[in-house]
Amino acid sequence: MSSARKRMGAPLGPRAVNIAETRERILRAATDQFAQHGYTGARVDAICKAADVNARMVYHYFTDKAGLYVAVLEKVLGELRAEELKLDVSATAPLSGLMTMFDFIFGHFARHPELIRLLSSENLMQGEFLKNSSATPQAASPVVEHIDTLLRRGEEDGSIRAGINALHLYIVMVALSYFYKSNAYTLSIIWNEQLLSQSWQDEHYRLARDVLESFLAPLPRA
Structure with a gap:
């Protein structure tokens, strides 16, 4: 498989592990926020702070707050x-x-x-x-x-x-x-x-x- 084709697929190696870990951190922080405050009361900025990520990453992985809640x-x-x-x-x-x-x-x-x-x-x-x-x-x-x-x-x-x-x-x-x-x-x-x-x-x-x-x-x- 060519290097160009590899770039078109899912990330491999350390990058894939990093993506999975980041996504899991966001989900753990979001679970706590939604469980404590419900959908309406939970704040994306609080989730970002707890997960040590920025809002852009949350929206990249989950599209929006509703998508994160469903996840x-x-x-x-x-x-x-x-x-x-x-x-x-x-x-x-x-x-x-x-x-x-x-x-x-x-x-x-x-x-x-x-x-x-x-x-x-x-x-x-x-x-x-x-x-x-x-x-x-x-x-x-x-x-x-x-x-x-x-x-x-x-x-x-x-x-x-x-x-x-x-x-x-x-x-x-x-x-x-x-x-x-x-x-x-x-x-x-x-x-x-x-x-x-x-x-x-x-x-x-x-x-x-x-x-x-x-x-x-x-x-x-x-």
């Missing part, structure tokens, strides 16, 4: 999906596999409060920016397919109740992991309980797990 949403959701898909439950008993997936989801939201804040903010805007993402639906679909495989296997061997929809079940898993955290500050005040204390979260995890296991159990025969 942040794709990043945090993509990281969740990538970690979910690392779970190898292909040879696991169906109920055990489903509970492993729930354990991961519960733990991931606990470790990533920025994901909760970003999703809550985007929901307030009725998913306005996520609609512009072509990557998110593609990243999400394999997760539900894996849950469906476990459900069908469980139906066949009698370990899981029949007729459960995989997407409904996934949303139930997320709800049990997400709702109390996304509303923890108001619920803590209303009920005078510290929902973000480790003891309360541990208790809620055990309860949520019991609820899910009881629901998944096969129904008694008439």
Whole structure:
């Protein structure tokens, strides 16, 4: 390949590494800003300062503030999906596999409060920016397919109740992991309980797990 042709393609070597590192710094800084202040409150100049770049570089990589925000949403959701898909439950008993997936989801939201804040903010805007993402639906679909495989296997061997929809079940898993955290500050005040204390979260995890296991159990025969 000629040197002229190489120049026409994607950067190679140290330059490519530098571009990837710069882009990642911008995304990390933007994730923090958007999670703390929402789309409207986040400032590009604050993102630039935190990432140690100038505004021209932000616009070069992401076009505009909206493009950067969509990239942040794709990043945090993509990281969740990538970690979910690392779970190898292909040879696991169906109920055990489903509970492993729930354990991961519960733990991931606990470790990533920025994901909760970003999703809550985007929901307030009725998913306005996520609609512009072509990557998110593609990243999400394999997760539900894996849950469906476990459900069908469980139906066949009698370990899981029949007729459960995989997407409904996934949303139930997320709800049990997400709702109390996304509303923890108001619920803590209303009920005078510290929902973000480790003891309360541990208790809620055990309860949520019991609820899910009881629901998944096969129904008694008439």
